[in-house]
Amino acid sequence: MTTPKLRRLVQLLARLPGVGEKTAQRYVLYLLAADPSIARDLGEELSRLHETIRPCDECGNLAEADGQSPLLCQVCRDDRRDPALLCVVGRVQDLLAIERTGTMRGRYFVLGKLLSPLDGVGPESLPIPRLKQKIARDGVRELIVATPPSVDGEATALLLKRELDGVGIPLTRIASGVPHGGDLEFADPITMGRALSGRQRL
């Protein structure tokens, strides 16, 4: 871009995931050609983002700061949700993916990270004590472990199983197998193996 200010804006936009300099430049040129209110509104929302949005004190989901304490997200505020059904996820993204199904009637607990010894994330880095407290306080009767079916996700699931063994509530694990609409021909051997070993009676 031809001016220092534009170069700076392009560099800032290019920090977004999957955005390179060309895409960032496309965004800027679009905004310059569009109604000035779009860039202004977007700019104001972004400036305030970290003041407005904070993690829910109860579950770690994204919550809108409204000056109340504790800060609760919309799921934790929803009385129709069953507090006895708790779903443990690694990241907020995973919580959002589960919410999109519209079938989760319980609440969540966001770990924030997965066990990953190679990256220096050991069991002590995970909020297991806080999870245990929540289980006891909310009278949880089923814990759905919805960490991803990856190496770190499975390791985290096994750690939870070991840590919560004495708590005496059933832990369940989300199914792993061939995705909906997926082709058996193109499923990798691990996925196909899981689809087989996780088979259920018709």
Next chain:
Amino acid sequence: MTTPKLRRLVQLLARLPGVGEKTAQRYVLYLLAADPSIARDLGEELSRLHETIRPCDECGNLAEADGQSPLLCQVCRDDRRDPALLCVVGRVQDLLAIERTGTMRGRYFVLGKLLSPLDGVGPESLPIPRLKQKIARDGVRELIVATPPSVDGEATALLLKRELDGVGIPLTRIASGVPHGGDLEFADPITMGRALSGRQRL
């Protein structure tokens, strides 16, 4: 997303070209996890975008508003550029693409739009009088017509040729043909035809 503010931000981001709701959500989650200064800086730059960046009064390129009048872009300010060589482009994007080659030693004139009768853009919508003035004032000796080799771009080139016929300066047209690294096998017939008809002595 789980809160009204987040939904609004996602909707604003999803107005960017090629950005859907999922990508917008990814951007927001990235910004929330990243250092707060990134979202804040980005927000401030975007809020001020339309105040900071305006079209150059001379050529229509993007220029940084610094309170001076007339507002000149970096190309028009550059004394080493030859004002007698003028390159006409349709959009600022095209100017930037030519600048990236580093081989253009003249100046530009951004039309802002191409002739497009189907979209209601007729000859009177193009800034031809302003272009004629600039040609006379700057003593232009060659006009490079760098509109794209599309239907609208070619129509605009022909219009310029007709309108500037009496001005008495040579008009040149950028070459159209098989792109660098391109495969003849996969070139469309029009491109291949242009590559043939535009052949030059080796």
